[in-house]
Structure formats: C-alpha cells, structure tokens
Amino acid sequence: MPNPIEFYFDFSSPYGYIACEKIDELAAKYGREVNWRPFLLGVAFKTTGGVPVPTIPMKGAYHLRDIIRTTKYHGVPYRHPTVFPISSVSPCRAFYWLDAKEPRRAKDLAKALYHAYFLDDVDISSADNAVAVCAKFGLKADEARAGIADQAVKDRTRAEVDKAIARGAFGSPYIIVDGEPFWGSDRLDQIDKWLATGGW
C-alpha cells in the first residue's frame, strides 16, 4: 500500500476548503488514501508569530479579493462568511469525536462543516451551530453536543493539533506526500506532478 496523503487544514481557511474540494479526486487518480487532519492554525501562529491575514494592512484587502477570484478560478462555489475568520475549535472537536467512532464518515463531516461555513454562512465556531451541522449530516444532536464537550475528545483534538504542528503545519492547507510538505491550495498542481513522478 502506498502512503496515505496527510491533509492538514483549519476549518476557518478558505484555501483549506478549496483543497478539501479537490484532494480526494487527486489522491484517487494515484490510488492514494487521504488522512484528513483538521488542526488549529491559531496554535501554530504561537510558534510562527503569524496573525490572521485579514488583520494585516494591504495584505488583508488583497487576501479577500484573492479568495473570491481563486475559488471561481477552481470552480469551487463560495460565499464569503459574514464572520471571518473564526475560531475552529468546535468543528475540530466534532471531527475528532466522530473520527474516534466512525472514522470513514469523519471526512464527509469535515466537508459538511466546510460547506456550512463557506456556502451557507453558518458560523461554525459556535458549538450549537457545529452540533446543528452534525444533526443535518445525520448524527444525533445530543450525542454530538456531548462529544464536543467530552474531555477525551478535547484531549484527542489537542494531541492532533500538536501532531500537526510537529509535522510542520504552519499554514492551511498543509499537505504531506511521502514526506514532502506542500503548503497552500496553489501547490495542488505540484502535488499532482509529485504523485505522478515520485518527485524531482
């Protein structure tokens, strides 16, 4: 079996969302699985000194324009959320709660959470809203609510975030193919060639 592709992303990241829409098809082309691993960019920022891009003079205004243009360029439907960026702790915990009991479905929940935020303008930073997305996805609301609040899920989330950062994830998406790290949805073309050729 070839190595799975490691896919690190933050639920508040539009470029992570673009990658979420593209990565499975790309991986399937080369018979690869994808390990979906949400993490918290805010924690990485404590190491890198990073700040949310929208707050940066000049870059912030460009960033919004680039998101709108780039999603259209890739044919990915997008509506810029009213609240942006957000803390992504709740959706991250919802993911790892489901991942612990039904790992095959966790990826689809990640997509549902991304769609709620970047298509339906649902502020998924709120635990109530994250639970509502889980319910719409077909999970039991009370179980999802308990899961997000569960200490074991919180611990697992924290451990996964630490692992992501230990793997080098300082931005979103951060994608590792056979040990080679790629940052940004604009590296998907290089990933395609890397998978096809084994690297250069």
Added chain:
Amino acid sequence: MPNPIEFYFDFSSPYGYIACEKIDELAAKYGREVNWRPFLLGVAFKTTGGVPVPTIPMKGAYHLRDIIRTTKYHGVPYRHPTVFPISSVSPCRAFYWLDAKEPRRAKDLAKALYHAYFLDDVDISSADNAVAVCAKFGLKADEARAGIADQAVKDRTRAEVDKAIARGAFGSPYIIVDGEPFWGSDRLDQIDKWLATGGW
C-alpha cells in the same frame, strides 16, 4: 493599445525571479507590454509588519524547500544564494539609473541582476557587485557606479518604491493586470486566464 502589465518585484525574491523568467512570454501571448518595476519589500514590511520569511520558525525551513522545488517545477535554473535574503537597494538603483536613460534596456539589466544573484551566487546587495553586473552587461562601470550613487537616482528609486506600495505591492512578485492585482509566481496561471478572458 491594451494596458501594460505592471510587474513589481524585489531583487531578493526567488518568486520574483521565477516571474521574471516567465512574464514576458506570457504578456507577448496577449500582445501586452510589461512595465518592470523593482521595489523594496523591506519598505512594504514597515506597513504590513512583515518579516523576511527565512527568519520565521517552521515557515522558514519550508520556504527554502519550496523555492528549490518550485523553480525545478517551472524549469527555471536556480542556485540558492549563499547570502539570503539581501538588501536590494543597490540593484534597484542600478535599474532606475538605466531606466532613466535607456528604458528599453532596463528590463534586460533586471534579468542580468537576477541571474547574477540566483544563478551565479553574486551578492548583488553590494554596490561593487551590482556595478560589476552592469559592466558584464555592457555598461560602463564608472557610469554605473556614479549612477547608483546619484541623488536623482536615489530619489527616483524612493519614489518608485512609494508608488509600488501605493499600488498595493506588499509581496514579490506583485503583478497588476487591468487593475486586478495578483501576488506570487503561483498566480501566473490565473493571470494567463485573466488575460485570455478579461476576468471573471
């Protein structure tokens, strides 16, 4: 006449160098001219709070790897300079000195300066080395030396840097097509489509 493409770049920027190798061919495909406009990223950083990427934990190590991989991906010859990054004031002044008297040749001098830095490992931050590149390019060394030191050239350089920043350039390359800004050599594919379609 269609608008020229505005090409802002810093002589210390590997991604600016990639764009320098690609932009003329891309523009020619659509009958466009390119206005080459070197600027100083360090001055933009005073507004954006940016810092040289190599100094950033995690991101710095990735950055170097990405440069090597991305230049190969684009088929652009590259040797990572011994001294990196550098202050690009001297090459910037050399460019605007020549631009004032022989604007048609300034672009080719920019390429020669980039090649000296990113192929031949010449530290072009030194005025002596920048002059040596000018001499090798076919200009008179004493004139180039006087040009770089000339107050009018310094003032022009300063004014061009201010203009670039006023146009929004916070990174390198920063390329404007009919008012639409694109940051990074990884936006050349979008620029191609933008020129072909008039935007979306």
